[in-house]
């Protein structure tokens with residue numbers, strides 16, 4: 109099973125040990141040693157599950173950690189603790205934890221609890237995806253109405269019905285998987301499976317059996333035949349995420365499958381034929397990896413077919429207001445709870461740079477929404493999670509910052525309303541074209 113796990117524990121030796129167990133099981137693991145570290149890590153690591161020790165510095169107070177549970181997003185949290193206290197276990201579960209494990213942790217028990225939690229998380233995510241797509245078209249999941257996103261959506265419409273391979277490139281958190289799912293849903297394979305493989309997350313030695321499956325007796329522990337991800341994708345789409353991280357030895361084998369449409373399961377003698385469309389994604393610069401000999405040139409041309417690029421959020425600030433709206437709206441629908449942004453909170457979201465792109469924006473919005481108490485997200489709610497940044501926005505010292513945020517918002521809205529036409533946007537804002545261009549340059553909006 110693959111998945112992303114965030115391990116939060118101040119005991120570095122335990123983190124290293126547990127990371128080894130979990131990586132051996134095919135999970136992608138990151139560690140943090142405090143709550144603040146965990147929140148920072150989640151900004152660009154979209155964990156499917158969190159393993160959380162309750163006694164974390166600086167407070168070392170289990171109740172303080174439990175109170176912060178909602179800010180970790182709507183992913184399962186498994187509590188780890190040195191004290192197998194019944195009351196603490198009950199409080200943790202009541203606070204929304206998925207399960208509770210006492211240290212010393214038994215690796216087999218941990219593996220079972222994680223698998224169960226991830227299965228539930230996958231089902232919940234699939235359900236909310238299905239709910240969203242039942243009420244909307246596949247492209248509605250890709251929020252953005254500025255020129256960059258409109259071009260991307262038009263390309264997706266054109267390319268989806270064909271069977272050409274597509275390579276989606278762009279910085280982390282910019283929606284490469286969202287684009288790939290939309291390509292699948294708009295294709296003639298939409299009724300077939302969409303199978304996603306995190307090439308970077310699966311250890312090299314497991315990747316072959318994960319992809320090709322294996323026959324009983326192929327290696328120690330192979331006590332039955334098991335189909336691989338390729339066979340599961342038959343008739344549908346195979347999504348190779350983070351393909352730039354695929355080991356060279358595996359690249360050769362994948363190339364053969366893509367050229368011939370056939371493969372052998374590990375330890376098998378019978379060739380299997382598959383019919384899949386291959387979509388790949390990476391935030392790596394593949395041509396330079398090819399030049400460095402770390403990525404095969406023949407595979408690069410095979411998967412490239414058409415190259416779609418997802419823009420960084422900094423390159424499409426005009427979409428920020430719409431994204432805040434849509435992401436919060438989706439959260440409200442999932443939680444069955446109405447919530448909006450106060451003017452000050454909205455300004456904070458619009459004025460902040462988001463180096464982790466939509467993923468960071470979404471995680472931050474959802475964390476703040478989870479701890480908001482009224483019907484509106486206030487700057488105070490933000491201050492609880494991001495004290496220094498929210499304070500800067502609230503004090504008089506940050507006038508420049510506030511003016512900057514307001515200007516960015518107004519310029520973005522005008523550009524969006526005018527379909528990206530700068531002269532028309534300048535007219536709408538009462539500026540000369542030259543004046544607008546200067547501001548675009550100053551705010552880094554001119555890319």
Ligand SMILES: Nc1ncnc2c1ncn2[C@@H]1O[C@H](COP(=O)(O)OP(=O)(O)OP(=O)(O)O)[C@@H](O)[C@H]1O
Pocket residue numbers: 154249250251252278279280281282283284285286287349389390391418466467470
């Ligand atoms: N344009 C968008 N509209 C709505 N949600 C988006 C958009 N782009 C990204 N997201 C959301 O942001 C998160 C990250 O998106 P996704 O996993 O597709 O990014 P990615 O580019 O594949 O990242 P990585 O390179 O790290 O795998 C997801 O929760 C996704 O739903």
